[in-house]
Amino acid sequence: xxxxxxxxxxxxxxxxxxxxxxxxxxxxxxxxxxxxxxxxxxxxxxxxxxxxxxxxxxxxxxxxxxxxxxxxxxxxxxxxxxxxxxxxxxxxxxxxxxxxxxxxxxxxxxxxxxxxxxxxxxxxxxxxxxxxxxxxxxxxxxxxxxxxxxxxxxxxxxxxxxxxxxxxxxxxxxxxxxxxxxxxxxxxxxxxxxxxxxxxxxxxxxxxxxxxxxxxxxxxxxxxxxxxxxxxxxxxxxxxxxxxxxxxxxxxxxxxxxxxxxxxxxxxxxxxxxxxxxxxxxxxxxxxxxxxxxxxxxxxxxxxxxxxxxxxxxxxxxxxxxxxxxxxxxxxxxxxxxxxxxxxxxxxxxxxxxxxxxxxxxxxxxxxxxxxxxxxxxxxxxxxxxxxxxxxxxxxxxxxxxxxxx
Amino acid sequence: xxxxxxxxxxxxxxxxxxxxxxxxxxxxxxxxxxxxxxxxxxxxxxxxxxxxxxxxxxxxxxxxxxxxxxxxxxxxxxxxxxxxxxxxxxxxxxxxxxxxxxxxxxxxxxxxxxxxxxxxxxxxxxxxxxxxxxxxxxxxxxxxxxxxxxxxxxxxxxxxxxxxxxxxxxxxxxxxxxxxxx
Numbered sequence: 292x293x294x295x296x297x298x299x300x301x302x303x304x305x306x307x308x309x310x311x312x313x314x315x316x317x318x319x320x321x322x323x324x325x326x327x328x329x330x331x332x333x334x335x336x337x338x339x340x341x342x343x344x345x346x347x348x349x350x351x352x353x354x355x356x357x358x359x360x361x362x363x364x365x366x367x368x369x370x371x372x373x374x375x376x377x378x379x380x381x382x383x384x385x386x387x388x389x390x391x392x393x394x395x396x397x398x399x400x401x402x403x404x405x406x407x408x409x410x411x412x413x414x415x416x417x418x419x420x421x422x423x424x425x426x427x428x429x430x431x432x433x434x435x436x437x438x439x440x441x442x443x444x445x446x447x448x449x450x451x452x453x454x455x456x457x458x459x460x461x462x463x464x465x466x467x468x469x470x471x472x473x474x475x476x477x478x479x480x481x482x483x484x485x486x487x488x489x490x491x492x493x494x495x496x497x498x499x500x501x502x503x504x505x506x507x508x509x510x511x512x513x514x515x516x517x518x519x520x521x522x523x524x525x526x527x528x529x530x531x532x533x534x535x536x537x538x539x540x541x542x543x544x545x546x547x548x549x550x551x552x553x554x555x556x557x558x559x560x561x562x563x564x565x566x567x568x569x570x571x572x573x574x575x576x577x578x579x580x581x582x583x584x585x586x587x588x589x590x591x592x593x594x595x596x597x598x599x600x601x602x603x604x605x606x607x608x609x610x611x612x613x614x615x616x617x618x619x620x621x622x623x624x625x626x627x628x629x630x631x632x633x634x635x636x637x638x639x640x641x642x643x644x645x646x647x648x649x650x651x652x653x654x655x656x657x658x659x660x661x662x663x664x665x666x667x668x669x670x671x672x673x674x675x676x677x678x679x680x681x682x683x684x685x686x687x688x689x690x691x692x693x694x695x696x697x
Numbered sequence: 698x699x700x701x702x703x704x705x706x707x708x709x710x711x712x713x714x715x716x717x718x719x720x721x722x723x724x725x726x727x728x729x730x731x732x733x734x735x736x737x738x739x740x741x742x743x744x745x746x747x748x749x750x751x752x753x754x755x756x757x758x759x760x761x762x763x764x765x766x767x768x769x770x771x772x773x774x775x776x777x778x779x780x781x782x783x784x785x786x787x788x789x790x791x792x793x794x795x796x797x798x799x800x801x802x803x804x805x806x807x808x809x810x811x812x813x814x815x816x817x818x819x820x821x822x823x824x825x826x827x828x829x830x831x832x833x834x835x836x837x838x839x840x841x842x843x844x845x846x847x848x849x850x851x852x853x854x855x856x857x858x859x860x861x862x863x864x865x866x867x868x869x870x871x872x873x874x875x876x877x878x879x
Contacts, residue, residue, distance in 0.1 A: 599746065656774075
């Protein structure tokens with residue numbers, strides 16, 4: 292009887308404990324989304340968090356590691372302290388330095404309780420006894436002691452902004468953008484050492500032959516972004532400004548589509564500021580006002596683009612984005628536009644049964660002259676940019692692509 | 698809408714020189730074939746380059762050929778170029794009537810590959826491009842199935858006649874001696 296009584300008394304305690312665990316795991320699941328762990332640690336078609344995603348770096352291919360609780364191949368032997376240390380300092384319990392493809396320079400700003408929640412979530416996953424592929428970098432980048440040296444210079448450089456004059460949404464957004472989302476890892480230019488050039492924070496970086504555009508408020512507004520559209524873009528991968536493509540697609544696919552509207556709005560608030568600059572509207576420039584190059588480009592547009600993007604650049608829903616209002620056309624640097632025209636974009640499924648069909652690349656069908664003229668037509672007509680693309684710019688990108696790392 | 702502006706178009710269709718014809722700047726090639734040339738065999742399906750019922754063959758000067766989706770490609774893209782349409786494959790007599798199907802068409806008929814036939818022009822043109830590629834470089838037996846799948850796999854048949862299309866293409870490729878054994 293006494294035992295029974297104790298049993299009854301214990302049950303509520305156990306239930307509360309279990310509920311706490313569940314809620315901690317659920318919090319960790321969401322935070323792992325915000326930190327986009329899956330982007331590097333879940334291979335396409337592979338088991339969740341079992342690693343194997345190839346990450347191209349200028350120094351060679353780095354593979355995302357297995358972060359399931361498997362004791363041999365994963366992080367099963369990690370304590371919460373070990374996990375926090377690896378996340379924020381880039382060092383494993385055995386003292387091995389992680390390559391800075393692991394964005395610990397950003398996670399450095401992560402709060403301990405959030406790291407613990409992610410730890411609880413990952414430890415609740417199924418252990419996968421599978422080794423991720425070995426990273427094979429060329430000398431001297433395969434020298435991990437070099438990474439320790441690199442850390443010495445840079446890893447402490449990012450400090451949280453303690454300013455309290457900003458709104459709570461702005462501060463939440465700052466944490467999501469800087470610490471969890473580690474947006475700066477791609478959108479901040481990197482120096483020759485591979486470290487982020489923190490004097491040029493979020494001014495735009497380079498990634499696999501594409502530009503990760505500037506996320507500064509003025510630059511975003513200049514490219515037509517306002518808070519609602521930016522939040523919508525992160526949630527749905529589409530907005531009047533265009534659709535996510537290239538390396539930003541997996542970010543939306545694995546991470547931002549799962550964030551709450553409140554958090555996405557907070558991210559947009561942080562990026563554009565509590566008092567955002569007004570999004571610039573661009574009226575299409577009429578044919579008569581275009582350069583000779585752009586006028587020549589118009590016929591290529593009608594021949595190869597208008598079938599999907601529309602004669603007036605209006606686009607087709609679920610098929611191809613509008614050119615009118617398109618943010619990529621507004622970038623000062625035409626690299627992304629030219630890359631897309633050369634290489635195309637693969638078909639993609641978007642949240643909510645939406646999709647964008649494949650865009651074919653035109654490298655084989657249009658000459659350097661024709662692509663330069665076409666790019667100038669697009670930029671002058673809808674981008675508010677001068678038609679300053681030269682055929683040599685196209686040739687350089689072709690050449691670069693031919694030598695691009697796999 | 699911009700005013701209707703035209704420019705001259707000159708090209709070769711099924712071996713016949715065409716033009717110069719004044720054609721609107723923004724006319725799609727499928728409309729040019731249908732409305733200006735009376736060649737209605739190329740089918741308008743999705744109108745967005747997915748189903749490939751509209752595919753014609755573009756011939757290059759180096760002897761290679763490729764598929765072109767003409768529902769999303771403007772007529773003027775083909776200025777100065779050579780194309781073949783579904784109307785160009787069969788052998789015709791002096792009066793223009795068809796006297797014999799070409800071997801690929803024959804195989805498609807033999808295998809009952811056409812059901813409603815709406816997608817057939819695209820499939821025949823794609824199979825023709827594939828056969829011409831294999832004539833330059835035959836395929837190993839082990840790669841045959843995957844090669845046909847890659848070449849025809851993007852084409853959509855709403856009657857789901859894929860197995861018969863596959864069998865027809867395979868039979869044509871084998872009979873034309875384009876498979877490397879061993």
